[in-house]
Amino acid sequence: MTSSLPVTRDLAGWLAYIEALHPAAIEMGLDRVESVRQRLHLNPSFPVIIVAGTNGKGSTCAVLESIYQSADYKTGCYTSPHFVRYNERVRIAGTEVEDAMLVRAFEAVEQARGDIVLTYFEFGTLAAVWQMIEAGVDVGILEVGLGGRLDAVNVFTPVCSIVTSIDLDHMDFLGNDRECIGREKAGVFRTGVPAICGDDHPPASLQQHAVEIGADFRRIGHEFGFSEQPGGWRYESASVTYDLPLPALAGDFQLNNAAGVINAVDALRHILPVTLEHMQQGLQQVTLNGRFQHCGQHPQIILDVAHNPHAALALASNLESHPVPGRTLAVFSMLADKDIAGVLQATTSYIDAWYVASVEHVRGASVAQLLEFLASQLISNPVYTHESVRDAYHHACIDAGENDRIIVFGSFFTVADIMRELAFPRPEKHVQH
Structure with missing residues (x-):
């Protein structure tokens, strides 16, 4: 496909253009994106940290970003997907980039690609690193979109790679078991470079690949670890011990993520010096949307992107660890190609009523499909169906008491969908199911 600039030059026009550019949303392989990277001369002079994993990538990126900002480094951070605005995907010095910067980056990628057809994610990845170079960042943090070995961010050479966790997800692309998936995620490791694993029980394939290529493999529970302390936690490795405050992100698994981050920060102190005070401040100030995120009280409103069994187990643990006097009402919808049964199996015992709808996405599971999975779990608590996620949320708000969540x-x-709704007032409590 020959390059053809979109008629509309604003950000919305560019996003529509790059989304329609490639016939598939995902096409594994690095040849195309590497060719365009070379044409753009994208050779970052700053250290790059690559973060892969099934769950915990976003939290890990956020903690890395927060610690380095606390140490007065100018950070660049690229994550996906976004919730409301594409700008969320690229942050410079902790701030979402403006539309004009994104447009300039898309124009640069478009001019360089010629007749090479890029996917939406590939286009956005090159544009993100282009912006980091333009902004003159001190460190770039790149989150893998899918897998690792063949993901677009892997065309860049990291000074450190982190794999947070390995579980069953995206199996159509990565393989049907943890060993296959672990091998794909290990593809972000490099010879002689810190290769950090935050999974307590990683597949053998991950460590095997690290050993084969001579990576500096560091596994939680072996080369480093942590223990909980009153009011905080202790990070420990063979060389250092740090007493640290709990991360500002809610969730039991956050200590695994934070320990992996501290190991990375410690490994890179020769090029990015950081003090204990910077680590403490970064942990206390970190923020991240959509991960057991509290958005209201009386009733509590919590947003969590949990969309696979591993993440759902973490959500269930959080619900159990943070009980409320009243009921827990779930506004629930998933994509049809995810393990809906596994997510429900992890969470059903913590939910008192379900408000179910289909998301407005081509891959969204229908209400009928969701009901079938709920029925298969022999759920006896009430299940209400709605035309949209927003409608489901408003009805849950109507039914919830001040002690519920x-x-x-x-x-x-x-x-x-609900992030967009939170700016609007809740409906009066007179609607009936």
Whole structure:
């Protein structure tokens, strides 16, 4: 396909253009994106940290970003997907980039690609690193979109790679078991470079690949670890011990993520010096949308993107660890190609009523499909169906008492719908099911 600039030059026009550019949303492989990277001369002079994993990537990127900002480094951070605005994907010095910067980056990628057809994610990845170079960042943090070995961010050479967790997800692309998936995620490791694993029980394939290529493999529970302390936690490795405050992100698994971050920060102190005070401040100030995110009280409103069994187990643990006097009402929707049964199996015992709808996405599971999965779990608590996630949320708000909580979960799309709604007042309590 020959390059053809979109008629509309604003950000919305560019996003529509790059989304329609490639016939498939995902096409594995690095040849095309590497060719365009070379044409753009995207050779970052700043250190690049690559973060892969099934769950915990966003939290890990956020903690890395927060610590380095606390140390007065100018950070660049690229994550996906976004909730409401594409700008969320690229942050410079902790701030979302403006439309004009994104447009300039898309124009640069478009001019360089010629007749090479890029996917939406590939186009956006090159544009993100272009912006980091233009902004003159001190460190770039790149989150893998899918897998690792063949993901677009892997065309850049990291000074450190982190794999947070390995579980069953995206199996159509990565393989049907943890060993296959672990091998794909290990593709972000490099010879002689810190290769950090935050999974307590990683597949053998991950460590095997690290050993084969001579990476500096560091596994939680072996080369580093942590223990909980009154009011905080202790990070420990063979060389250092740090007493640290709990991360500002809610969730039991956050200590695994934080320990992996501290190991990375410690490994890179020769090029990015950081003090204990910077680590403490970064942990206390970190923020991240959509991960057991509290958005209201009386009733509590919690947003969580949990969309696979591993993330759902973490959500269930959080619900159990943070009980409320009243009921827990779930606003729930998922994509049809996810393990809906596995997510429900992890969470059903913590939910007192379900408000179910289909997300407005081509991959969204229908209400009928969701009801079938709920029935298969022999759920006896009330299940209400709605035309949209927003409608489901408003009805949950109507039914909830001040001692209840509403948990919105199942996908990024589910959470994004409610993020848009939170600016609007709740309806009066007179609507009936």
